[in-house]
Amino acid sequence: MTEEVLKLDNQICFPFYAMSRVIIRGYQPYLDKLGLTYTQYLVMLVLWEQDGLSVNEIAERLILNTNTVTPMLKRMEGMGLLERIKGEADERKVFINITEKGQAMHEEASRIPSQLLQALNQEGKDLTDLLEMRDKINELLHRGY
Numbered sequence: 590m591t592e593e594v595l596k597l598d599n600q601i602c603f604p605f606y607a608m609s610r611v612i613i614r615g616y617q618p619y620l621d622k623l624g625l626t627y628t629q630y631l632v633m634l635v636l637w638e639q640d641g642l643s644v645n646e647i648a649e650r651l652i653l654n655t656n657t658v659t660p661m662l663k664r665m666e667g668m669g670l671l672e673r674i675k676g677e678a679d680e681r682k683v684f685i686n687i688t689e690k691g692q693a694m695h696e697e698a699s700r701i702p703s704q705l706l707q708a709l710n711q712e713g714k715d716l717t718d719l720l721e722m723r724d725k726i727n728e729l730l731h732r733g734y
Contacts, residue, residue: 605726615709619701623694629665630698632658636671636687637695643676644683652730670694 597603613627620630628651635650636642642650648658662685665671670691676682710716 608722615705616701619704623698624668625694628653628661629670630701632661632665633670633687633691633694633698636685636691637698640687641684644673644685647685665691 593599616627616630620627623630625633631651632647635647644655644658644662647662648655651658662671662673666673668690669688671688672686674684674686676684706716709719
């Protein structure tokens, strides 16, 4: 019995992990044109939705630890995509604003989702299943999994 529970195919997490890797790999050619990693792209998506968030708010939105987000934000600042601004009331709190260069990426990045879906569709993938899975996973995440 112990051997069955330890089989890779019986793990709840592995299909999610593997599918995530496959999807991220699909994004990579489009992100390479922008000079972004997938996680940096997620940061930009969050900031394009709402600029001026704190590091903690970005980390929370992406379900990441601040010690993962902070060095990435510093690299992105070095790339000229955003600026980190210390809070006036509390200098320990850092807010993130998109620069003009970061904002200039918005239009090209806005084409990525449709390009990715179009590429998947041309490969004969069933997009309906993928979109239904996305919605179900979002539902699970919002319930606190």
